[in-house]
Amino acid sequence: MKNHVWRPLFVVIAMVIGILLFRAVYVPSDFGAQERGYTFGYHRLSNEQEWKEYPAKYKATEYCNECHDDKVEEVASAHHAMIPCENCHGAAFGHPDNPEKLAIDRSRELCIRCHAKLTMPTSDRNDIPGIDPAQHNQGDECSECHNPHNPSLEDM
Amino acid sequence: MMKRRDFLKNTAVIVAGASVSLSAVEWLDPKEILAANPQLRWGFLVNTHKCVGCGFCVKACKIENDIPLEANVTRTWVERYVIKKDGDVVMDSPKGALNGFTTKLVDQNHSGMTLVPEKEIAQAFFVPKLCNHCETPACVQVCPVGATYQAADGVVLVDRTWCIGCGYCIMGCPYGVRFFHPVEHVADKCTFCYHRISNGGNSACAQACPFGARQIGNLRDPDDPVAQALMNERVGVLRDEYGTKPQVFYIGLNKEVR
């Protein structure tokens, strides 16, 4: 065998070395198999912290209670006690700094999520008082007659 | 004086015997043992009796996690099952229940809308679904570049800076929870609201649910309500035949649930 037959192999080896050198620079140093092993845990470790620092939008009713305790109490003593404030008022984000005021969703579409009467035996949906949206005061906002914070039918 | 033949025979016997016994010894890595039983392992409990199909969870999830409301992909969704007395099942999930279920008409996509007469309905219920954060996730196994992974506490995440968008993880998930994020153009899915639960909060969907149909918790904590439900109640999981060991547990599953 003459020596020239090895030349293509040298070219390939040079290429591989080039790729490995590039890899050493390109791939982040914390990339590797972490606690869960190679099959399920092969990743860039710092990504976990990045996800933990993702900005949250919702705050929860306890936060609203800090300033709006009267409203929270009003809701808590009526049928809609279990509904979080932000479901109808939108996510708090940076409220009261930004946004200063939270919008109120007064649309029918919001209310009929629960109160459109459906036939759902074996589901708790069946226990919710409901109406047929096509028949019941079509086009009107529900809050024109029903107080969302205290939706008692007697106190309308 | 041992003959060469005997020496070789004895050596062969010793090597064979040693390899059998050595193969029984598992080379244990302390880090892996710890990872196998950490103090924190996130799990989820869904109660399909309590779910009323309002869809507040879906909307809250989209707003919390910046999934555009106008895009037809979602990290979580609710399915409606209507089981007729003759055994037929009609199912739908209009926009993943982003706007709830507000009509008796069942959305059959291209086949139009179906109305099931009331007297034909045997039972009907809602099933919320989300990423199961499986113990042996098939989606992580098939990622070619290590962009999606399982953290030590069990949550499966996607590294947005590294994903090449091949879609293998989306095809590999038996539960259909993954999708391409329409803005980021990488794979995306429910993260158990990792940014909230890791900082003492609740996942957006569980918080938004007025009826307590969704609960997130630590499966390793014996006082955790989710861990307790697993011990004390009849819980099921979705599609366990794929061997992925899902960690979202359901109360009130029915054989018709897909």
Add this chain to the structure above:
Amino acid sequence: MVEQIAQMVVHGEAWTIKDLFVLPNEYVYWSIQIVMYPYMTGLVAGAFVLSSLYHVFGVQKLKEIARYALVLSFALLPVAMMPLLLHLSQPFRGIHVLMTPHFTSAISAFGIVFMTYACIVAAEIWFVYRKFIVESIHRLGQKPNRSGLEVILLPIYKVLSLGAMDISHDALESDHKAVKFLAGLGIPVACFLHGYAGFIFGSVKANALWMTPLMPVIFICSAVVSGIALCIISYYIFMEMRKWAAKRGKNWLLPDALAQGGTAIPVEQLRSIQEHEVKMTSKYLLIFMTLAITLEVLDMIFRGYTAVKSWDALRMVIYEHDFMKIFVYQYALGNALPFLILLLPGLTTRRAAVASILVLFGVFMMRWNVVIGGQAFSLTFAGFMEYHLPIIPHDIETFKEGLGGALSVIVAPFIIFYFLNMIFPAFMSDDEAH
């Protein structure tokens, strides 16, 4: 405040129609480019195996087409990467497959296997053409008036020679041995290059149609079939072009210096070469076709017999929604008909060419029926999805993953071959080298 929100079309939505109960995130994500990818790698592998039949097993009758198949295989190689780059949502991150390969994933094999295979084919071409390269350097170096093309070719040849200018008998013998070694080594690598593509699908337990251990083997067999068929039909066409040119006294697709001293090759000689090669290759096509169809039918029978949970949905897809595509296009037109044509006595070159076109169509339909068919039913087994290939693109996505993208992938190898042929003449007889 549920205002009319404008729709944002997500990836896959533009070409998917859902029916009955389909999960919200389900779309046909792996569309035409994922059909093209195994098709192109199959052509690469098949063309290479054909070339190796001559170089390794010394099938003398394939001498003329062997060199052509090798150069075509090399022209197809960069094109094999095209469908992937067109499909990836983040194509510029494609190198991550080489940077941090996660070997538990079949797709990660792409980086290593592809590069290994490229190196083998490139090295084999180098050894096959080394004598020609050295002779060209001498010839062009001494030529006083070089044409525009030759001015570019000379430095290219000088670099390509890697400084190995010895063309003595011993040196050429070494070349010959190296070619044999590489061609032999390349066969399992070519099988791996395509077998892993089959494994990509066969190992997805979430997909009821794809999940089968037979998938890698089916893919390899149909890859070889398509590669051989492509060589037959493209060789036929190129020879037709050369015959047409020869009748007009021109010499096409072969450098003048090689045309045996004259500027035109007699039409008769071209015709007999064409006839001989095409007929010989057709015999090998038949063998691999038999294998491929046996496995596919076996898979189908097993599914129907075992009738597992997914069978009701699969049956709807196979026997109703995709009936035309599977039984008429793939099995009848793409398999049975060419099989018959090749078996009929008195096989002519024209008939073999027609059979090859049908086979290529059949293999394409097989890829389509696997990739798209696997997404034609929902994970719920209670819903279906229809895929509509975007014909007229209205954004970059519907071009890349539409007819435009597919046509680009089909046309590209022949453009590359045209230029590659100027450096490595594919139609020169192998006598020249050995």
